[in-house]
Amino acid sequence: MSMQKQIIKHPYVTIDPNISRGSPIIAGTRVRVLDIIIEYEYLGYGPDAIVDAHPHLILPQVHDALSFYYEHREEMDKEIRLRKDNIEKLRKKISS
Numbered sequence: 001m002s003m004q005k006q007i008i009k010h011p012y013v014t015i016d017p018n019i020s021r022g023s024p025i026i027a028g029t030r031v032r033v034l035d036i037i038i039e040y041e042y043l044g045y046g047p048d049a050i051v052d053a054h055p056h057l058i059l060p061q062v063h064d065a066l067s068f069y070y071e072h073r074e075e076m077d078k079e080i081r082l083r084k085d086n087i088e089k090l091r092k093k094i095s096s
Contacts, residue, residue: 008071012064023079024068026061034083036065037076 014027024033031054039045039053047062068075 003023008067010064010068012061013068024065024072026065029056029061033065033068034076034079035088036062038080040066087096 002038003063012027013033015022015024015025019025020032026033026036036050039050040047045053047059047066050062051057051059
């Protein structure tokens with residue numbers, strides 16, 4: 001039995017090349033999915049805490065962003081690593 005990759009629609013996530021350089025965002029905002037993921041995965045915030053930190057968001061938007069991330073995890077983790085590397089390079093440049 002072959003498993004087909006199911007295409008899931010994300011009503012709260014959009015990609016606009018004119019906003020955040022085309023990084024996926026929560027529709028109608030400038031909040032990047034990456035920002036939600038960093039708060040969730042790296043800072044340990046739960047979805048409710050993320051909504052508390054961004055009062056203009058609602059829980060379904062945060063859950064949709066998390067779902068989008070898990071479907072595109074490899075490419076998004078790559079972008080997070082790249083950003084971390086760039087920050088580290090800047091830090092070294094500034095401190096030297």
